[in-house]
Structure formats: C-alpha cells, structure tokens
Amino acid sequence: xxxxxxxxxxxxxxxxxxxxRVAIIRDLTPGKYKYRSTYARIVxxxxxxxxxxxxxxxxxxxxxxxxxxxxKILEFTSVxxxxx
Amino acid sequence: xxxxxxxxxRAFIEACVKTGDAVVVNEExxxxxxxxxxxxxxxxxxxPAVLFNNIKDYPGFKCVGAPIATYxxxxxxxxxxxxxxxxxxxAEYLKRxxxxxxxxxxxxxxxxxxxxxxxxxxxxxxxxxxxxxVHDGDGGRYIGTWQFVxxxxxxxxxxxxxxxxxxxxxxxxxxxPVLPFSDMGKMWHNKYQPKNIPMPFAMVxxxxxxxxxxxxxxxxxxxDAFTSLLMGEPVEVTKCVTSDLMVPAHAEIIIExxxxxxxxxxxAPFGEYTGYRTSxxxxxxxxxxxxxxxxxxxxMAMSNMGIPTDEGQLLRSxxxxxxxxxxxxxxxxxxxxxxxxPESTHHLTVVGVKPAYANIATQIGQLVFGSKxxxxxxxVVVVDEKTDIYDKDELIHAxxxxxxxxxxxxxxxxxxxxxxxxxxxxxxxxxxSAPKVLFDCTFPLDWAASDIPIKVSFNNxxxxxxxxxxxxxxxTYGFKD
Numbered sequence: 001x002x003x004x005x006x007x008x009x010x011x012x013x014x015x016x017x018x019x020x021r022v023a024i025i026r027d028l029t030p031g032k033y034k035y036r037s038t039y040a041r042i043v044x045x046x047x048x049x050x051x052x053x054x055x056x057x058x059x060x061x062x063x064x065x066x067x068x069x070x071x072k073i074l075e076f077t078s079v080x081x082x083x084x
Numbered sequence: 085x086x087x088x089x090x091x092x093x094r095a096f097i098e099a100c101v102k103t104g105d106a107v108v109v110n111e112e113x114x115x116x117x118x119x120x121x122x123x124x125x126x127x128x129x130x131x132p133a134v135l136f137n138n139i140k141d142y143p144g145f146k147c148v149g150a151p152i153a154t155y156x157x158x159x160x161x162x163x164x165x166x167x168x169x170x171x172x173x174x175a176e177y178l179k180r181x182x183x184x185x186x187x188x189x190x191x192x193x194x195x196x197x198x199x200x201x202x203x204x205x206x207x208x209x210x211x212x213x214x215x216x217x218v219h220d221g222d223g224g225r226y227i228g229t230w231q232f233v234x235x236x237x238x239x240x241x242x243x244x245x246x247x248x249x250x251x252x253x254x255x256x257x258x259x260x261p262v263l264p265f266s267d268m269g270k271m272w273h274n275k276y277q278p279k280n281i282p283m284p285f286a287m288v289x290x291x292x293x294x295x296x297x298x299x300x301x302x303x304x305x306x307x308d309a310f311t312s313l314l315m316g317e318p319v320e321v322t323k324c325v326t327s328d329l330m331v332p333a334h335a336e337i338i339i340e341x342x343x344x345x346x347x348x349x350x351x352a353p354f355g356e357y358t359g360y361r362t363s364x365x366x367x368x369x370x371x372x373x374x375x376x377x378x379x380x381x382x383x384m385a386m387s388n389m390g391i392p393t394d395e396g397q398l399l400r401s402x403x404x405x406x407x408x409x410x411x412x413x414x415x416x417x418x419x420x421x422x423x424x425x426p427e428s429t430h431h432l433t434v435v436g437v438k439p440a441y442a443n444i445a446t447q448i449g450q451l452v453f454g455s456k457x458x459x460x461x462x463x464v465v466v467v468d469e470k471t472d473i474y475d476k477d478e479l480i481h482a483x484x485x486x487x488x489x490x491x492x493x494x495x496x497x498x499x500x501x502x503x504x505x506x507x508x509x510x511x512x513x514x515x516x517s518a519p520k521v522l523f524d525c526t527f528p529l530d531w532a533a534s535d536i537p538i539k540v541s542f543n544n545x546x547x548x549x550x551x552x553x554x555x556x557x558x559x560t561y562g563f564k565d
Binding site: 007009024026031032033034035036037038058060061062063064079080081084 | 116141142211212217219220221222223224225252253254255257282342344347349350353361362364365370372
C-alpha cells in the first residue's frame with residue numbers, strides 16, 4: 001500500500017467520498033522523490049481499508065487529519081500544455 | 085572603487101565561520117524537516133548561519149541555511165566589522181546607494197562558475213536538487229527560499245531580480261505566488277499572460293550576498309545596477325543557456341525555464357515571513373523548467389521563514405526602511421532617520437522627525453503608505469528628533485505616553501496590502517487589501533511651551549556638569565558598569 005497525502009480547503013467532514021474527482025496528491029514514498037506532486041483522478045473513502053492506496057488529508061493551512069483515508073487512483077493527469 | 089565584498093556566497097560563509105557567525109555541520113542531516121528545524125532554531129536563537137556538508141539522499145551537494153539572518157552577518161556581507169551597530173550599517177548602505185547616478189551596468193562574462201555543469205532535457209530534473217521540506221505541513225518542498233528570479237519585461241528593457249518563493253511540484257514544475265503589485269507581477273500579469281506568451285525566467289539559487297540584498301531592495305533602478313552600488317564595481321553576469329536573461333556569474337545554481345501563461349497549480353501553505361502559515365493552498369503561477377546550470381560542487385541555500393528573525397525579515401526591514409529614508413529626504417522632510425524593526429516582520433516602521441510644522445506625521449504616513457513600498461507594511465510610528473529610533477524601550481515609552489489614543493492615531497481603511505497579513509480577514513486577503521495605521525508620537529505644535537510635558541531622564545533633567553560628575557564617578561560609587 002503506497003502512501004499519499006492531499007490538501008483540502010474545506011472541513012474534513014465535508015470532504016466528498018465515493019465520487020470521482022481530480023485532485024493533487026503527493027507521493028510520500030521516502031527518498032529523493034518524496035513529496036512529488038501530481039494531478040490524478042481519484043476516489044476517496046474515509047474507510048482506511050476500502051481502497052488500495054493510503055491517503056492522509058491535510059487542511060488548507062497544513063493541519064493533518066490524524067486518521068488516514070484510502071484512495072483509488074483512476075488515472076494520472078496534468079494541466080501543463082504540451083510542449084512546455 | 086570597489087568596496088570589500090564577497091564574490092560568492094561560499095566565500096561569505098567562510099568569512100562567517102571565521103568570526104563565529106556560521107557553523108559547519110558534517111554529520112548527515114535529512115532534507116526532510118531536519119535541516120529546516122535546525123535553521124529555524126538558530127533563527128529563533130539569533131544564532132549563526134549553518135553550512136550542511138552531508139545531506140541525506142543528495143551526495144555531492146551542500147546547503148547553507150540562514151545566511152544573513154543577523155545584523156552581524158549583514159555587516160560582514162557589506163565588508164564591515166561584524167560588531168558594527170545598526171545605525172552604522174544603515175549609514176554605510178545609504179552612503180553606497182543614495183547616489184543612483186553612480187550605478188553601472190553589469191559586466192558580462194562568458195565563462196561563469198554557475199555554468200560549470202549544464203543540464204537540459206530530462207537531466208534538468210529539479211528533484212535532483214536537495215530542496216528542503218522546510219516546515220511540517222508545508223504544501224511541498226520549497227526550492228526557492230534564498231534565491232531570486234530574473235525576468236525581463238516584454239516590451240521594454242526593464243529587468244527584475246526579485247525574491248519570489250517557489251514550491252517544487254514535480255521534476256519539471258515549480259509553483260509560487262507572483263503578487264500583482266510586485267515588479268515581476270506587473271510584467272507577468274499585465275503583459276505576458278494577457279498575450280498568452282510564456283515568460284522566460286532564471287532562478288538564481290544561493291547568489292552572492294550583495295546581489296541577494298539588491299534583489300530584496302525596493303530600489304528605483306534595476307537590481308543589477310543597484311548591486312554595482314553595493315559592490316562599488318559592476319556585478320559579473322553571464323547569459324543563460326536557454327534565454328537571453330543575464331544571471332550573476334558566481335551564483336551556485338541557476339534554474340531556467342518559462343512561466344506558463346493562463347495555467348495555475350495549487351501552492352502553499354507555507355510558513356511565511358509573518359511568522360504564520362497564513363495564506364491557504366491556492367492556485368498560483370507555474371514555472372516550467374528547461375535547464376539547470378550549477379557549479380561542480382553546488383551549495384543549495386535555504387531561508388526558514390517563521391517567527392523572527394530570518395533573513396527575509398531582516399533584509400526587507402533594512403532595505404524598506406532605508407528606501408523610505410531616501411524617499412522622505414527627497415521630499416524635504418526633516419527626518420532624523422527611519423528604522424523598520426525586523427521583529428515586526430517588516431510591518432512596523434519608526435520615523436524620527438523634527439516636528440517643523442503641523443501634521444508632519446500625517447504627511448509622512450501619506451508619502452510612505454502611498455509609495456511603491458507601501459503594500460509591504462501597515463504601521464508607521466512617528467517620533468520626535470530626540471527619540472532614538474533604534475531603541476525599543478524609547479519607542480514603547482514614546483508610543484504609550486505621547487501618542488493620543490484618539491487624536492494621535494490615523495487610520496486608512498483601504499490600503500494596498502499582501503494576502504499574507506495574518507490579521508486580515510479572508511476577504512481582505514483575497515483582494516490584497518490592508519488597512520494602514522499611523523501613530524503620531526509628537527506633541528502638537530499648538531500647545532504652549534508651558535503645557536508641554538518635560539521628559540524625565542538622566543540626560544534631560546540634570547545639568548551637564550552633574551551628569552559628567554556622576555558618569556566620571558560611577559565606578560567609584562560602587563557600580564560595575
């Protein structure tokens with residue numbers, strides 16, 4: 001199970017679950033690439049055991065929600081125009 | 085004539101080690117929070133700079149932290165005695181920079197230390213640089229904390245060197261705020277972006293100390309020319325490998341690329357210079373990397389912003405205050421000096437003035453708040469010419485005794501400000517709006533002389549001969565100092 005985190009600018013209780021959405025997630029694998037960010041289409045559950053990826057959630061100013069969620073990554077995406 | 089200065093930051097840090105103003109850490113340290121915690125602690129203790137020689141995951145790289153977070157190190161950077169007092173350092177800065185006609189363009193060199201290694205294509209991977217995770221909870225690793233960005237205007241020869249933070253996003257992408265009232269912000273938001281033109285940039289990581297000071301200074305001339313005033317000779321620059329931008333030749337690392345128009349990526353939160361993590365994660369400007377050039381044994385740099393005092397607070401306070409000094413003198417205001425307290429995170433400035441006419445404090449407030457410097461601070465305290473502007477005890481005494489709680493406080497509700505003000509409401513932050521306040525600590529001129537309170541101090545209420553007698557016999561009385 002890989003570990004990721006993400007930021008939300010809303011209350012944790014309002015975080016959408018079980019719906020597909022695009023978010024920025026950060027890879028928490030130790031090493032040089034730790035904290036590498038990427039856009040991805042994901043589905044999140046507050047049930048830590050439901051999906052294969054562990055997802056930690058932080059609020060807008062960095063406050064860590066102490067219990068992890070789980071996440072399914074459907075695809076990685078990008079917002080950078082081609083050629084740049 | 086050239087002043088004594090350090091051509092690169094490694095020579096400067098070496099000098100700081102010799103005076104006890106920098107320490108060298110040879111033990112392995114983790115770029116993930118450990119380096120940040122060390123630098124934060126030394127900033128809070130007003131301690132030395134730190135050179136990390138052994139960084140986990142990044143053999144061959146070093147990193148310097150808190151390079152100019154004290155006035156001692158600022159004095160060293162200016163080639164002065166580290167024991168120089170703040171007014172002496174200020175006077176030296178004003179002496180070198182007040183006559184802008186002496187500024188000269190940079191000297192272009194073709195062989196530059198900052199291009200000993202050139203990486204392009206897939207090799208230009210910013211995750212191969214030891215960008216630190218500065219604070220726990222930050223939105224990413226901050227590669228740009230002690231650096232500046234070089235940019236050229238789209239349709240004029242204007243250039244800008246400015247310290248704008250950058251968060252590492254992925255191998256090729258950085259993100260950071262480019263505020264619309266900043267010099268680069270005006271180029272980017274008013275010219276390049278509306279025309280959908282990528283703007284070339286060069287990020288100068290770990291520059292020489294005087295170029296770094298110049299990049300923090302809100303001067304009215306280009307920063308490369310301003311650097312020549314500080315150095316007393318032209319700063320050496322070299323042409324970038326992917327654009328015509330010129331960068332200081334003796335920097336450690338250069339990251340080249342373009343700002344991507346009309347695309348944003350969420351950036352932050354970040355522990356900011358105000359001492360808080362104020363601005364939330366928000367869509368910010370995107371920097372796309374095309375090349376990395378560097379020395380063979382490159383030294384990364386980091387500033388750890390937080391509660392006072394870090395170099396951002398110190399240098400911005402220093403240069404903002406002294407640029408205000410120049411502005412007020414240019415308008416003929418009889419000031420004795422301007423001092424912006426670093427502890428105020430460059431939000432509070434003290435102006436000493438001879439109260440020559442009515443409402444002079446109001447005029448000072450209008451001038452400084454209305455200038456290009458205005459968005460960066462919101463409190464001005466005006467004291468009379470007898471108050472030592474550098475003495476915090478005198479400042480507090482003047483503020484709490486001479487400033488009338490109604491008549492002495494003037495408020496402007498709708499000033500220009502930054503989104504980073506911790507006191508600002510979410511709406512004010514979003515708009516970049518900030519109230520401003522002036523504290524007039526001068527006694528009104530229309531009071532009769534007999535109505536003006538007399539300051540009761542050793543220097544003010546004893547005859548000169550008694551003062552001299554007491555001072556000369558002080559140790560005889562039994563006092564140690």
